[in-house]
Amino acid sequence: MGGRMRGLDGEREYAERCRLALQAMIAGARENVVVGELTWGDRYTAERLGYYLRSLAQELGDEGTGPPFFGLIGYGDDDTAGEHRNQTYYLGRRHISDAIGRPPLVIDWRAPVSTSFYRASPTDPRGITTRRRFGWSTETLTGYEDEHLTRRPHPPGAGGQESEHGADAGSDATAADGADAGRVVSGILRAEIERPRVGPMRDIVATIQPEQDLLVRAELDESLCVQGAPGTGKTAVGLHRAAYLLYVHRARLQRNGVLVLGPNRAFLHYISAVLPTLGEVDVEQTTIEELLTGEQHPIRSTDDPGAVETKHDKRMAEVLRRALYSRIQTPEDAVVVPDSSYRWRVNQYEFEQMVDDARQEATAYLLGRERVISRLVAALQRQAEARGQNCNGNWLRKMGRAVTPAVDAVWPAVKADELLAGLLSDPTALATAADGILTEDEQAAISWKRARKPKSALWTAADAVLLDEASALLERGPTYGHVIIDEAQDLSPMQCRAIARRSEHGSITVLGDLAQGTTPWATRDWPAQLAHLGKPDSQVVALTTGYRVPAAVVEVANRLLGNLGIDVPPTRSFRSDGRLSIQRTSDLAKTCTEAVRAALTEEGSIGVIAADEAIDHLRTTLHDDGIDTIEADGDGRVALVPAALAKGLEYDHVIVIEPAAIVEAEPRGLNRLYVVLTRAVSRLDVLHSRALPPELDGTKA
Numbered sequence: 001m002g003g004r005m006r007g008l009d010g011e012r013e014y015a016e017r018c019r020l021a022l023q024a025m026i027a028g029a030r031e032n033v034v035v036g037e038l039t040w041g042d043r044y045t046a047e048r049l050g051y052y053l054r055s056l057a058q059e060l061g062d063e064g065t066g067p068p069f070f071g072l073i074g075y076g077d078d079d080t081a082g083e084h085r086n087q088t089y090y091l092g093r094r095h096i097s098d099a100i101g102r103p104p105l106v107i108d109w110r111a112p113v114s115t116s117f118y119r120a121s122p123t124d125p126r127g128i129t130t131r132r133r134f135g136w137s138t139e140t141l142t143g144y145e146d147e148h149l150t151r152r153p154h155p156p157g158a159g160g161q162e163s164e165h166g167a168d169a170g171s172d173a174t175a176a177d178g179a180d181a182g183r184v185v186s187g188i189l190r191a192e193i194e195r196p197r198v199g200p201m202r203d204i205v206a207t208i209q210p211e212q213d214l215l216v217r218a219e220l221d222e223s224l225c226v227q228g229a230p231g232t233g234k235t236a237v238g239l240h241r242a243a244y245l246l247y248v249h250r251a252r253l254q255r256n257g258v259l260v261l262g263p264n265r266a267f268l269h270y271i272s273a274v275l276p277t278l279g280e281v282d283v284e285q286t287t288i289e290e291l292l293t294g295e296q297h298p299i300r301s302t303d304d305p306g307a308v309e310t311k312h313d314k315r316m317a318e319v320l321r322r323a324l325y326s327r328i329q330t331p332e333d334a335v336v337v338p339d340s341s342y343r344w345r346v347n348q349y350e351f352e353q354m355v356d357d358a359r360q361e362a363t364a365y366l367l368g369r370e371r372v373i374s375r376l377v378a379a380l381q382r383q384a385e386a387r388g389q390n391c392n393g394n395w396l397r398k399m400g401r402a403v404t405p406a407v408d409a410v411w412p413a414v415k416a417d418e419l420l421a422g423l424l425s426d427p428t429a430l431a432t433a434a435d436g437i438l439t440e441d442e443q444a445a446i447s448w449k450r451a452r453k454p455k456s457a458l459w460t461a462a463d464a465v466l467l468d469e470a471s472a473l474l475e476r477g478p479t480y481g482h483v484i485i486d487e488a489q490d491l492s493p494m495q496c497r498a499i500a501r502r503s504e505h506g507s508i509t510v511l512g513d514l515a516q517g518t519t520p521w522a523t524r525d526w527p528a529q530l531a532h533l534g535k536p537d538s539q540v541v542a543l544t545t546g547y548r549v550p551a552a553v554v555e556v557a558n559r560l561l562g563n564l565g566i567d568v569p570p571t572r573s574f575r576s577d578g579r580l581s582i583q584r585t586s587d588l589a590k591t592c593t594e595a596v597r598a599a600l601t602e603e604g605s606i607g608v609i610a611a612d613e614a615i616d617h618l619r620t621t622l623h624d625d626g627i628d629t630i631e632a633d634g635d636g637r638v639a640l641v642p643a644a645l646a647k648g649l650e651y652d653h654v655i656v657i658e659p660a661a662i663v664e665a666e667p668r669g670l671n672r673l674y675v676v677l678t679r680a681v682s683r684l685d686v687l688h689s690r691a692l693p694p695e696l697d698g699t700k701a
C-alpha cells in the first residue's frame with residue numbers, strides 16, 4: 001500500500017514480498033491448528049476454533065503458488081478520492097498482510113475498496129487516476145498495463161493506456177463491441193478472455209466486467225434473476241457471487257449454508273475448482289436430481305414421457321396435499337384415559353375443536369398432529385391438577401402415549417413414501433385426490449400397473465420430486481441462506497417448489513437463458529418461473545455481451561433465435577477472433593476424424609458434439625482411426641459429448657455432427673442445437689451429410 005507507483009522491477013520485488021508474507025500466513029495458520037488443538041481445554045471452544053483455523057489453513061493452503069495480486073488502483077489527490085487520497089491498493093484473491101496492525105499488502109477482491117477496480121471508467125473514475133493490470137506467466141510477473149482514468153483518452157481509440165516491458169498481452173486497446181461506450185479493453189484483459197481453454201473452468205476475478213460486478217456484489221437480501229445469452233458469464237457470476245456473499249456475510253451464511261445447483265454432473269465437474277481457488281471450500285454444489293433423491297429411495301426406473309410431464313406439473317402439489325389431508329377424520333368419540341383411580345376425559349366436541357384448530361394453524365401435517373396430542377395432554381393435565389395431582393415429566397409422557405391411539409384414528413402418522421406409493425398403487429384413491437385436477441388420462445399415465453409397497457417401489461426421478469413435496473407437506477425442512485440456480489429455465493414447476501422451500505428464509509440467484517430451455521416444461525418467461533421459485537418480485541437483469549463465443553459463431557447461433565418462441569435480446573460477441581466452418585460431406589465419420597486431427601494440431605480442448613444416439617458409433621469409428629475420446633467430465637484432449645450433456649460446458653474447438661439429427665431427437669431440438677452451437681470458444685466446425693435445418697441455413701428466419 002502507499003502512494004507510489006512502482007516500475008516493473010519494483011513490482012516484482014513487491015510480488016516476492018507478498019509471496020513470503022503469504023507463506024508466513026499459511027505456516028502461522030497451520031501452527032495455530034496444532035496449538036489450538038493442544039491448548040483449549042473446553043471441547044466446544046476447541047472444536048469451533050479448530051474448525052475455523054483448519055478452514056483458514058485450507059483456504060490459504062492452495063494459494064501459496066499463484067499470482068499474489070492481479071491489479072492495482074491508484075487514487076489521486078482531489079476530493080473525489082475521499083479517504084483514499086493518494087493511496088494505492090493491490091488486489092488479489094486473498095488479503096495478504098505481513099504484520100498485525102499494518103495495512104494489508106494485498107486486499108481481497110471482495111473488499112469494498114476493490115469495487116472501484118471493476119467499476120471505474122473514464123466517464124466515472126471514482127477518484128482513481130490509474131488502474132494497473134498485471135500480466136503473469138504462471139508465477140512470473142511479465143508486465144503490466146496502466147489505464148489513466150482521469151486523463152482524456154489519447155489518441156482516439158488507444159484509451160489512454162500504456163504498457164510496460166512487454167506485457168504478455170500486448171498493448172492494443174479497443175472499445176468492446178457495442179458495449180458501454182466508456183469501457184476500454186486492455187490487451188491483458190482481452191488476452192485473458194480470448195485465451196484457449198484447457199481443463200476445468202477458472203475464476204475470473206482479474207477480469208470481472210462492470211455489468212457482471214453489479215450482479216456479483218448485489219445485496220444478500222436481494223434475489224436476482226439473470227437472463228444471460230450464451231457465454232455472457234452467468235455461471236462465472238453465480239460462483240463469484242457465492243464467494244462474495246460468503247466474504248461479506250460469513251457468519252450468517254456459514255450457519256445456513258450456500259447451495260449451488262447445476263444441470264448435471266459433467267457441468268459440476270467443470271465448475272468444481274472455481275470456488276476452492278477463491279478460498280471457499282464449504283459450498284454445496286449439486287444437481288437438483290441429487291438434491292432431491294434420498295438414500296432411502298434410490299432411482300430404479302424411468303417414466304414414460306406422459307407420466308413425467310404430469311408428475312412435474314404443479315397441480316400434483318394439490319393432489320398430494322389433498323391425498324394427505326383426506327386422512328384426517330372427524331373424531332367420533334371422546335378421549336378417555338384411566339389414570340390410577342381417575343379417568344380423565346376430553347369430550348368429543350372439544351377433541352373435534354382441537355383437530356379443527358390444528359388443521360387451521362399448523363404449517364405441516366405432522367406438526368398439526370403433534371399439536372393435537374399436546375393439547376389433549378394439556379387438557380388432561382388441567383383436570384389432574386384441579387384434583388391436586390402432581391403432573392411431572394413422566395406423567396406427561398405417559399398421558400402422551402395414552403392419547404396416541406385416539407389421535408391415530410383421526411390424524412394418523414404417515415410417511416412420504418407410503419403416501420405416494422398409496423396414491424400411485426390405488427386408482428380409486430388417486431381418482432379421489434385428483435378429482436377435478438388431473439384428467440383421467442393423466443391419472444392413468446401416472447398410475448402403477450401393479451400395486452407396490454414403498455420398499456419394493458421402482459422409484460423414478462420424477463417420483464423423487466413428488467416424495468420431496470410429500471415430505472415437505474409432512475414436515476418443513478431447513479433452509480439455505482442463499483441458493484444459486486444455474487440453467488434455471490429448465491426447472492419444472494415442482495422442482496422450483498422444492499427449491500423455493502429450501503430458500504424460503506434466504507435469497508436466490510437465478511441464472512439462465514430462455515433460448516437454452518430444453519426440458520418439456522422449460523419456461524418461456526421469467527416472471528412465471530420466479531413465482532414458482534417463491535420470489536416473484538426478483539429483478540430480471542439481461543446480460544448480452546458474450547465472452548465465450550466468437551462473433552462469427554454468434555451470428556450463426558443468432559439465426560435460430562427467432563424460431564425458438566421466446567423473446568430475448570440477441571447476443572453481441574465481445575470477441576473479434578475465432579473461426580467458423582460449415583462443411584457438407586458424404587462420409588461424416590471420416591470427415592469427423594479429419595476435423596479432430598486438424599484440431600489436435602492446435603492448442604486447447606476439443607469437443608465433438610452429436611445427437612445422443614450417434615455417440616456410440618462415433619466413439620468406435622474415432623477409436624478405429626486411432627483417436628481416443630473421453631466423456632464430458634473426463635480428463636483428456638478430445639471429449640465426445642452427447643448433445644443432451646453439452647449444457648454449460650465449453651471447448652476451445654467444437655465439432656458439431658449432423659445438426660438435423662440433433663434437432664429431430666427431441667421436441668425442443670432447435671433449442672438443443674442453439675446450446676450445442678454456442679459451446680465453442682475459438683473454433684466451430686459444423687459437419688453435415690443431410691440438409692441443414694432451414695432455421696440454421698438462413699432459409700427460415
Ligand SMILES: Nc1ncnc2c1ncn2[C@@H]1O[C@H](COP(=O)(O)OP(=O)(O)OP(=O)(O)O)[C@@H](O)[C@H]1O
Nearest residue numbers: 204207208209230231232233234235236547548648
Ligand atoms: N469477465 C470475464 N473475464 C474473463 N472470462 C470471462 C468473463 N466472463 C465470462 N468469461 C468466460 O466466458 C466463458 C463463459 O462464461 P460462463 O460459462 O459463465 O457463461 P454462461 O453465461 O454461463 O454461458 P452458457 O449459458 O452458454 O452456459 C467462461 O470461460 C468464462 O470464464
